[in-house]
Every structure is written in C-alpha cells, then in structure tokens.
Amino acid sequence: MIPLQAVAIALVGLGGLAVVTARDPLRQTLVAGLYGLALVILFVIFQAPDVALSELVVSSIAFPFILLAALAKLRGRRRP
C-alpha cells in the first residue's frame, strides 16, 4: 500500500464517521456529499476512474438533490 492509498482510506473512514455523527439532517446531507467526494478520491487513487465518475455524479447530484427536496418539503410542512 502506498502512502497516498493509506491517506485515501483514512479519509473515507473519517468521512463515514462524520456522516454518522452529524445529527442535523441538512448538515448531514452536505457532509454525505463531502464523504462522496472522499470516495471519489479513493476510487481515482485505486485506478477505477469509471467508478469514480459514477460515484461523483451520484453523490454530488442525484442523492443530495433528492434529500434536499425531501427536507425542503418537510420544512414547509412544519412551518405553515
């Protein structure tokens, strides 16, 4: 394992921890997006660029969008 790979794995571990410890859903959505970027870096370093691109579009476009829309809807309902 080269140092860069070790750093990437550690980043992903820390990112996962950060997602679990964020309690506010809105913050958690943003942290999850950053965690996705850490995974993208991991995949690039391990020479899987196709998977990295898939992870990039899913974790920074599709997934946060759906979460944010759901959160916005819930917020609108709480404050009539």
Place this chain on the structure above:
Amino acid sequence: MSLRVRLGLFAVSGAVLGGLLVWALTGLPAFGDFQGEYGQILNNVAGHERHVTNVVSSVVFDYRGFDTLGEEFILFTAVMGVALLLREARDDRERPRDEARSDAVRAVGLLLVAPTVVVGLFVVAHGYLTPGGGFQGGVGVAGGLVLLYAAGRYRAYRAASPHGLIDFAEGTGAGGYAAVGVAALFAGGLFLQNVVDLGTKGTLAAGGTIPILNVASALEVAAALVLLFHEFLEEVMYPE
C-alpha cells in the same frame, strides 16, 4: 429481560462476532492481490475484439450488455413508480414564481449550467474511449439542467425540460436499448450481439453497437433523473 441478562447476551454474541471477524480478516488475500480471471482476460482481448480503449464500456455495453438492459429497466421502473406515487394533475396550474435570491448563488450557478451540461455530453460521447459513459454523463446532463432551478427560476427549469419531451426521451432510451438487442436477431446474430462494423480503435467511430447502446442509456438515465427531479420539485413547489 433484565439488564444483566442483556449485558451477558451482548458479551457472548459480541465475543463470537469479534472472533469471527478476526478469523475472517486473517484469511483475506493480501492487499492488492487480484484474482479476477475474467478481468485479466477482458483486459487482454477487449481492445482487439471490440476496438474500444475503455474496457469497462465493452463490459457494460457488450460482454455484459444484457445486465445493463436489466439495470436500464430497473431505473425506468423505479422512476415510473415515483411518478405514479407523486404525480398529480398539476400541469394545468400556473407555475409558481420561485427565484434564487442570492446574487452569489445566481452568478456561480448560472455560470455552471453550460459547463456541466457540456461535460456531461463529453463524458457520454467519449464513454468507450476514456472513462465515463451513458450513466455518468446522463446524470451530469440532468444535474446541469436542475442547476437552472437551483440558481435561476423554477419556470426556466421547467421550460428547458418540457414533460412531453422528457417522457419521450426516457421511453426512446429504454426502448432503444432493447431495440438494438432485437435488431441483432434480425441481422442473424444473438440478442444484443455486436453485429455492427467495429470501426477504427481510438476514434469516435469504434465499438460497433457499443456507442449506440451508450447513447441510448445516456438518454434513458438523463431523462429518468430529470423526471425524478420534476416529481420531487413539484412536491416542494406546491405545498398542500
């Protein structure tokens, strides 16, 4: 169950699980030890068998094209389910005026719309030459479109993605993928067999049916994502 019994149960099951984990970890192959025969073979043959420089695309749209057909229809069905659950007769109602108010969000967002769509299209077009392909590029294009809403106006976003056109694109993408497979039968091959001229390796005209399936899946993915975004945004835009 009392607290002591619970703790005892946890101690026993925790110890067993921990022991099993350590046992499994010691039996793992060494770091970087790759045993995938199939991958090695494909790396050697895909280049001259399919004239593609991105082996992954030859797996996704050719050697394992049938699996991708299934995935296309998983996405198609999932989005159809969302639409069935969420879609109401709202299209006749007037679109709400909803605009991004922050100047910074507007400026950065609108600047990003065109580059995001272009990068998405680039990733689709070069899917079988460089990393990327229909799925990644398709989501990118949909993401660029939705930026129109995030950084501009909901009306502008809906005007740029009319429902009829998006439904049509989704159907064409999913149906087109299956149609290419059936067309191979009429050409005397097997379902989804690569029967088209393979072209020159390293150019856009390479890979036979791979580019066609690539574009079909890009259409399907981009349209499915935009439809998904529509349904979710409608929920936000029209509070009950």
